[in-house]
Amino acid sequence: MPETRPGDGGTSGVGALAGAGTAGQALGGSSGGGALVHTGGSVGQTATGGGAGVATEGGGVGAGAGAGAGGSSAGGAGPTVLFDGTNLDNWEYDARCWSISDNAMSGTGCFCMAFTNKDYGKYRLFVTARIKSPVDDGASFDKGQNQLGILVWGPRHAGDFNPKGTVHITPPMYWTWDYLHNKSLDAKFTVRKDPGFNWSSWNTAEILSDVSAGKFRMAVNGVEVTSFTANVASDWHVGPIGMLVHAKNSIVQYKDIKIEENPTNFELTTLK
Numbered sequence: 001m002p003e004t005r006p007g008d009g010g011t012s013g014v015g016a017l018a019g020a021g022t023a024g025q026a027l028g029g030s031s032g033g034g035a036l037v038h039t040g041g042s043v044g045q046t047a048t049g050g051g052a053g054v055a056t057e058g059g060g061v062g063a064g065a066g067a068g069a070g071g072s073s074a075g076g077a078g079p080t081v082l083f084d085g086t087n088l089d090n091w092e093y094d095a096r097c098w099s100i101s102d103n104a105m106s107g108t109g110c111f112c113m114a115f116t117n118k119d120y121g122k123y124r125l126f127v128t129a130r131i132k133s134p135v136d137d138g139a140s141f142d143k144g145q146n147q148l149g150i151l152v153w154g155p156r157h158a159g160d161f162n163p164k165g166t167v168h169i170t171p172p173m174y175w176t177w178d179y180l181h182n183k184s185l186d187a188k189f190t191v192r193k194d195p196g197f198n199w200s201s202w203n204t205a206e207i208l209s210d211v212s213a214g215k216f217r218m219a220v221n222g223v224e225v226t227s228f229t230a231n232v233a234s235d236w237h238v239g240p241i242g243m244l245v246h247a248k249n250s251i252v253q254y255k256d257i258k259i260e261e262n263p264t265n266f267e268l269t270t271l272k
Contacts, residue, residue, distance in 0.1 A: 151242030
């Protein structure tokens with residue numbers, strides 16, 4: 001496990017995510033005053049603090065998330081698409097940091113998040129992600145700083161892009177962080193695995209969440225990497241799902257994002 005390192009997030013003051021059992025850095029203020037963008041759904045479309053345009057590059061729908069990814073556990077109509085490579089209509093985001101590139105949500109330039117317009121608690125989520133830059137060369141690449149991440153189970157901060165109150169999950173491995181108490185997550189883990197996947201390759205995660213029970217499972221590329229039950233489930237709540245840019249100098253990308261709400265079972269469908 002890497003040591004905890006200071007955050008590289010400009011004014012956000014959020015320290016680097018550490019592996020379970022290590023000390024975290026203090027959580028500071030918001031990510032800054034960039035252009036707030038709400039799009040789609042009942043939220044409507046507004047912008048404050050500057051232009052709200054989304055730069056689009058490449059166009060088209062990205063490649064599939066991998067064999068078996070995106071299927072419905074109930075055998076019904078299947079998951080709802082949250083991002084298909086063409087627009088950010090289902091997301092609230094900072095236009096300074098997020099655009100569309102390589103058919104993916106591409107974040108860079110500051111410590112910030114993009115959050116779903118809708119709140120979720122019990123679901124099956126599919127997302128394919130990578131760190132485009134810096135490249136994971138297996139030697140000098142700093143996993144403690146150059147992270148991607150999924151934020152779950154926390155409140156929505158109106159007009160802000162703050163991880164406070166969320167659980168941070170880090171595909172393609174098992175690391176977690178508690179941004180409510182700013183420490184290692186207090187949970188009973190039954191699976192904690194680092195399969196050694198390259199962070200700069202496209203890795204597909206399947207995430208199972210049942211926030212009312214404090215239960216969470218995740219598989220990456222068909223391998224289960226984490227499974228836990230929070231020791232205090234009442235700490236966590238229905239809320240938006242966030243995609244994270246951790247280091248301001250990195251380029252982090254997410255694509256083929258789909259969600260199935262209220263799955264009929266808590267079994268991972270992509271295990272090999």
